[in-house]
Amino acid sequence: MKGLDFSHCRTPEELQDALKETITLLGSHLDKLTNFNKKDEFETLEGCFKRLDATPPLKFIPTGLYWLDEKLGGAGLAEGSFINVAGESFAGKTTFVLELLQKLGENDKVAFFSYEMYEKVLYRKLRFSKTSFRRNLFLIQDEPYLDVIERRIKELIKQGVKFVAIDSRMKIQTKEKMDDYVKNVFISATLSRICRETGVIIMLINQMNEADLKSGRLSLKGGNDQVYDSDMIFYLKYDDKEDTRVLYCAKDRLTDSGKKWKTTIPNFLKKEHGADDVVEFSEEIA
Template sequence: MVIPITKDRFTVLGEEVKTLTIEIDNAQKAQDKRLSNSLKKEMYLKKVEQLELLQSDIAISSTVTAKELSDDVASRPNIPKYMTGTPLDDRLGGGIEIGTFIQLAGESFTGKTHFVLEILANISGANKILFFNFEMGERRINNRLKHLLISTEQDNNFLINSKARKLSEIIQEIKNKAKEGIKFFAIDSKMKIEVPEETEDLKAFRKISHELSKLSQQEEIIILLINQMNEQDQQNGRLAFKGGGDQMYDADIALFYMLNKTKSAEPKDWTRTMHCRKNRTGDEQLFRVDLVLDIHGKTKELIKP
């Protein structure tokens, strides 16, 4: 017999559980162990049915019509964005949405770390940020920041962690700081993150990207991870993260920062191009933008005649 899933049925089960509880108590007082065990089994089965009814109600209530979904989305507040203060803002509809996991890769000496520090410095003018610094010593990062942080607010809002190298430690620190209201995090770099439970690099890379992607959504924060490319991909002009796997899938935004090497210019004067190979935010537009560093080391869009 199929019993309809209704609230009345749930109430009936609750009353039967109460009755069985009394009967079990009486059986135990009479030291009738067999009857007591039999009644307990019946009571647990009814509790299981109650749980199944609750799960069924939740499943049913989570199904909505397209009209209901549209009305719900329209009633929600706009997703907060953080302006980077770089040419990326124009391409990303005014900034980066919270709940976004970004991976930035590129050739060596392109200036990936400089670009990320520039973004963090801009944001720290009004908001706290946290930078996981695994590539530079304390003296070196201090010298870098002296040229980027020009106000007391930036000095106080720019947080640095150079100690938490294990993935589990990084995740916990991000959770702790997210509770304090910090929304923007950057990690330099993926290659320095330790995953002791994974002995194979590919599995470790997969876990890093999967966990950070999930964390950005759960905590409604932005995580920017500096990644690498392998030499063969660079030579073949292939835009891919070192280690492949699910890293591209896990990223909401995938950026590749490439040098434009020319014999007619000194390496310090080479221009750069930022390629966006994946974008799940805003209008989901892909783009490429040519960049150059001005005399103050600020990243500007290269306007070609």
């Protein structure tokens, strides 16, 4: 390993991140040296089952949105899920995710990686949110590098965070130069791995393929590897003629039914009749 150079660090925060990366790299090299002469050890299925029997069963977290939990079999979202939410521009992806965060954040700690909007715009969106949610939400707005995001998520998990939303996949960067396809595959594989290793739920706001938008097909922009990595995929579509939004579940690996489904998101006007589990869409916040 060549001499360390931190001259590129302009702030104490950047120096701290660089030092953490160096420590991680050194740890990786030490692990390789430790395991150099070590024989591989394998776990049998019986051994795996015995180990898991000594731990709590798979936990499902209700979203708090009655119409969504009903479609999820009344259980909610499974821990360890990697979920993609995609749709065309102005379909309301961010609004839907923020509404979901507000419900989950009433009782559990959640995190929002906000890379798309100015913080004062986010303030306008959430200024009437409940105090319990605001105290439970960790807001991350620093560098959108994938390795930094992974480190932040693991630190947040230590503080009790169970659900993480990232806005958006298009803003995530890698420090290694990659073409778009390889970068998207790397991002998807990394976030999926974090979910498997830690049990945290990650919801990633994504885009749909331009050509498929015109043809009416539902697919993620950036390659099908993202589909394989995902435990659940939601597509949000806006019908301007009917002024309605429809949520499609195109993949469900974790609930008992595993079926594809779609549902119309309740209109915000129903709030006047006492419904508080709807998603309020408007041009300002969509």
